[in-house]
Amino acid sequence: GGENVYPAEVERALSTCPGIAEAAVFGLPDETWGQVVAAALVTTNAPPSNAELATFIDAHLARHKRPRQIVFVDSLPHTAGGKLDRCALSTLTARLRPFDVERG
Numbered sequence: 210g211g212e213n214v215y216p217a218e219v220e221r222a223l224s225t226c227p228g229i230a231e232a233a234v235f236g237l238p239d240e241t242w243g244q245v246v247a248a249a250l251v252t253t254n255a256p257p258s259n260a261e262l263a264t265f266i267d268a269h270l271a272r273h274k275r276p277r278q279i280v281f282v283d284s285l286p287h288t289a290g291g292k293l294d295r296c297a298l299s300t301l302t303a304r305l306r307p308f309d310v311e312r313g
Contacts, residue, residue: 212273214234214236214246214273214274216233216234216235216295217234218274219232219234219246219248219270219274219276220232220233220234220248222269222270222274223248223250223266223276225269226257226261226262226265226266226269227255227257227261227265228252228253228255228256228257228261228262229250229251229252229253229256229257229262230251230252230253231250231251231285232248232249232250232251233248233249233285233293233295233298234246234247234248234249234276235247235248235249235295235298235299237277237278237302237305245277245278246273246274246275246276246277246278247276247277247278247279247280247302247305248276248278248279248280249279249280249281249282249285249298249301250279250280250281250282251281251282251283251284251285252281256281259308262308263308263309263310263311266310267310267311275310276308277307277308277309278305278306278307278308279305279306279308280301280304280305280306282301282304285298286298286300
């Protein structure tokens with residue numbers, strides 16, 4: 210869609226949401242926009258409800274940076290050096306579900 214989205218920026222924002230311990234953001238192919246934002250989220254003991262997450266995202270991220278697909282996971286893949294393993298995130302695509310900020 211001509212807009213740049215930097216995963217680290219979106220990850221930082223999502224990680225500040227109450228109930229989110231860690232976030233990984235990646236692009237998914239999309240026929241209309243080229244790519245859309247997807248997010249894998251690790252929750253704390255008190256995860257946010259869909260409505261709380263939608264309200265947070267709406268308040269903290271520009272429309273083109275908002276995740277359109279999400280998945281909740283127990284942990285994110287990391288390399289031996291402790292960095293987020295972005296290549297391994299593709300294994301999560303089958304578990305993604307649509308997420309609409311307007312409806313949660």
